[in-house]
Amino acid sequence: MRLGQLLIxxxxxxxxISVRAATVEITIQGVPSEDGVLYAQLCKKEEFLAKPCSFMxxxxxxxxxxxLTIKDVPDGEWAVNAFLDENKNxxxxxxxxxxPTEPWGFSRNAKGMFGPPTFDDSKVNVKGDTSVVFRLN
Numbered sequence: 438m439r440l441g442q443l444l445i446x447x448x449x450x451x452x453x454i455s456v457r458a459a460t461v462e463i464t465i466q467g468v469p470s471e472d473g474v475l476y477a478q479l480c481k482k483e484e485f486l487a488k489p490c491s492f493m494x495x496x497x498x499x500x501x502x503x504x505l506t507i508k509d510v511p512d513g514e515w516a517v518n519a520f521l522d523e524n525k526n527x528x529x530x531x532x533x534x535x536x537p538t539e540p541w542g543f544s545r546n547a548k549g550m551f552g553p554p555t556f557d558d559s560k561v562n563v564k565g566d567t568s569v570v571f572r573l574n
Contacts, residue, residue: 458509459563463494464570465503465519469540473498473523477505479515485556486518510567516559517544517569540573548574 463477475498480490494505498521505519520529520541530538535552544561547554561569 457512457565459512460566461492461507461510461515461517461563462566462568463505463507463517463519464568465505465542465573466501466570467540467542467572468498468500468503468521469573470521470523471497471499473521473525473539475503475505475519475521477507477517477519479507479510479517480556481513481515482556482560485516485559486553510563512564513562514560515544515563516547516556516561517571518542518553518559519571519573521573537574542571542573544569544571546571 461479465475465477468475475496477494478490479492484490492507492510494507496503496505518541520537521539522528523539524530529541532538543554543559545559547559549555561567
């Protein structure tokens with residue numbers, strides 16, 4: 438009997454410390470060209486709009502919709518931001534006022550009034566495999 442109880446306890450312990458890992462499928466709509474590199478970041482609140490975020494994916498762009506996949510994402514609240522790096526310099530270019538000059542977007546199609554949206558405006562709840570769809574501006 439003791440061995441059986443030990444195995445049950447061990448299984449319970451392993452189950453309690455295992456972390457669920459999800460796959461997040463990000464569909465970027467409205468990609469305007471095939472030039473450059475398409476980047477998407479998946480960020481926790483404390484890293485939102487900071488570098489680097491927990492997860493990043495990149496893809497060769499094509500006109501229309503592009504799907505990027507990020508695996509092994511823990512359940513929780515996340516926000517996605519994306520941009521099309523048309524000149525392949527590894528960053529979102531802006532003009533003298535700080536307004537982006539390359540296509541960009543946030544999950545939930547969030548937009549800020551005088552700057553980028555907040556985490557709360559763009560957050561999505563990941564609980565198991567999750568799909569996120571939004572447009573580039």
